[in-house]
Amino acid sequence: MPIWIDDVLSGKKKTLETRDPNRVGMYVCGVTVYDRCHIGHLRSMLSFDALVRYLEYQRYQVRYVRNFTDVDDKIIERAREIEAGPDGDWRRADRYATFTAADWALRDSDDARIRARVDQTDKPLALVVSEYFIEKFQEDFSCFGMRAPDVEPKVSDHMPQIVEYIERIIERGYAYEAGGDVYFDVAAYDAATHAYGKLSRRDAAAMIEGARVSPSENKRNGVDFALWKAQKPGEPSWPSPWGPGRPGWHIECSVMSTQYLGTTFDIHGGGKDLIFPHHENEIAQAEAACDAPFCTNWLHNGFVTVDGVKMSKSLGNFLSLHDALELALPEVWRFLVQSVHYQSPIDFSRTRINEAGERVRGSVDVAAERVQYFYQTLARADEALAGRTVNTEAPLLHTQIAGHLQERFCEAMDDNFNTAVALGLCGEAARAINELVSLKAKEIKKIGEESVAHTLHVLTTRLREVAGVLGLFLEEPESFLARFRAHELKKRGLEADWIEQKIAERGAAKAERDFARADAIRLELDALALELRDSPGRTDWDVRV
Ligand SMILES: [Zn+2]
Incomplete structure (x- = not known):
């Protein structure tokens, strides 16, 4: 059966077509490593993890590439703050106004560890910062059991390739050097291709017309974006034909995706907030350099809110991965993310007491209860089936769900990876299991003992199989439930x-x-x-x- 996807580039629902019918090349924009990760990152990672898992279940050979942005303004800024020391003026910046004592404690301990490393290396501080947060990323995400990318390229390892790529764009007349910077020439590119704005559905002509250039910039037009930035004092730099400097943000993804997946590849993913300018510019750069379509299917995950409010540093409602794991076990977060379609907005809310004094349960606790319920269901079924031989010839009960769970699961996932519907079907299976294990001896006799056992066996096997595709309910119920209980008790002291x-x-x-x-x-x-x-x-x- 074909997989239907909601492709952002064509703006249409279309069947997933890949260059090789059995293989998928997929690139997802990773994180900029200047700080600890938050649940916005987690949502994106887990959404694309479900996609990869399902494609592999459908026997695609997936080559999955996810980058680390390890050269960036924010990383350089963090390095400057570390250099200024824990008593520097930077501490009073607006963006730290909402920092709590716990936030500062983590921040100070990370900074102290980075400072200790600097003394043992001759690398620039900014690179020590990014290496440190790449390690933290791997540590913090390791408990989620995600399918690891096949390649995790870093910008700092690809400088010669980036320089060569920029040279190609200049040669083709779509970029220019100015004062040690290199800019992409949006007007020249759009005049030749009429393609700028095709992903984000923006009118390139209007953008070019309306953009202003500030006197401090060397660009020809305000919409032009930097491919290479000349080194400023105190910044890390790499050699280039235009003098020492570093790449702009967008170019790395065009270079690294095509290096590992080929000039044209199958799926590009990332958060919705990356559509413009990041992904629009990735396409422009790649198609300007290579003269071939860049990526043929574009998928974006929806926004994240916390307690109903968009997450932002200034609001102080950032939910770090660290805090998230204190609220709930990794599998609960996985379940919560997949209980919402990847394109829809998702709200991570905590249980609270409202103005009327009532307890309003948050989505995190609702998800925790569901995961507990699924494991309890499986535990009950395992107990009922323990030591029994199942007669697979006995008539099946609950045939709609027992006989067709796998097929209906695939239908849901083939429809633009609808994990929400897929988990709904798992819920139907769990309900049927609970109905069967709650039967009284007299009722079992009436229905037929062998039918009940056979149906239970089929339901639990199929439920484990399809939920397992999404990385759920793979643990022994007893061991999960023990950890779950311990976690909940700890939360409540x-x-x-x-x-x-x-x-x-x-x-x-x-x-x-x-x-x-x-x-x-x-x-x-x-x-x-x-x-x-x-x-x-x-x-x-x-x-x-
Ligand atoms: Zn990217």
């Missing part, structure tokens, strides 16, 4: 031992027929969102999210 002791006290009160006391203990635990389940001879407990 509770100890398992204390709960066990309370349950023992309740048992003793019951034995003494002091039911008022036993009830009071149950209510005390209930108020802490701890649920007790009595069965003959024992009481189990669990956390409620």
Whole structure:
């Protein structure tokens, strides 16, 4: 079956066509490594992770490239601040106005470690900064179990290729040197190709007409963008025919994507905010240098809000990956990201008390509860099936979902990677499993024991298979649920031992027929969102999210 995608370049829903029918070359814009990552990065990474996983499930051979921007203004700025030391004036800048004590603690410890490294190397400080944050990136993301890119190129490793690429664009008449800088000549390029603005649907002529050049700039037109920037005092630089300097931001992605995937490749991804100017300029540069279509399918993930508000440093509502992992386990974040279509906006919200004093559950807790539910469902099914031989000839129940889960999952994913619908189907399967494991012995007998077991077996196997494509529910339920419980208790400052002791006290009160006391203990635990389940001879407990 073909995969339908919502291609931003053509503005159409079309079938995914790749140069080689069995292979996909895919490039995703990575992060600029000047600080710790936040959940905006996580959303983009996890969205494209689901795509890669599904393409591989459909037997495509995927070559996945995701870059690190390790040469950039923001990195140089961070290096300057580190150089000025922890008491520098930079600390009073507006962008740090909302920093909390915890933010400063992390910041100071990162800076101190970077400073310690500088003494042991002759590399420029800016490169030590970027190397440090590449390591942090790998550490912080390692717990999410993402399919690693095949290549993770860095700008600083590709300077000769970038210079050569820029030279090609100049030779073709689409770029010019001015005062040690090199600019892309948007007017010349658009006059020859009528292609500038084709991704972002902007009117190039109007942009060229309306743009102003500030007197401090060497550009011919305000829309022209830098391919190469002459070195300013104190900045790291690399040699070039135009003097020492460094590349502009956009050129790296044109160079590195085509180097690893070929002049024309299949899928380019990134956040919606990158469509203009970054991706528009990537296309212009590549098609100016290579005279061939750059990338044929463009996919962009939607925006992220936190507690309903766009994330921004000045608002102080940045949710770092570090804080995110204190709120919920990695798999909960994966589930939450995939419960929303990759193109739609997503809100990461925390549980709060509203003005009327009511508890409003945030999307993070809702997702946590769902993940707990899926694992509990699988645990119950595994227990029901333990030690049984399944007769695969027995008639199947819940045929709509048991017999067709895989097919319907693929239909959802073939429709522009609709993970939200795909997870809805997983929910249908879980409901059917719960219905079966809740049947009374008499009902099982009436329906047919072998049918029930066969259906349970099919449902759990298929559920694990399709959810596994999205990187979900791959763990043994017992081990996941134990970690989940420990994480939730830690968040609430509770100890398992204390709960066990309370349950023992309740048992003793019951034995003494002091039911008022036993009830009071149950209510005390209930108020802490701890649920007790009595069965003959024992009481189990669990956390409620
Ligand atoms: Zn890029």
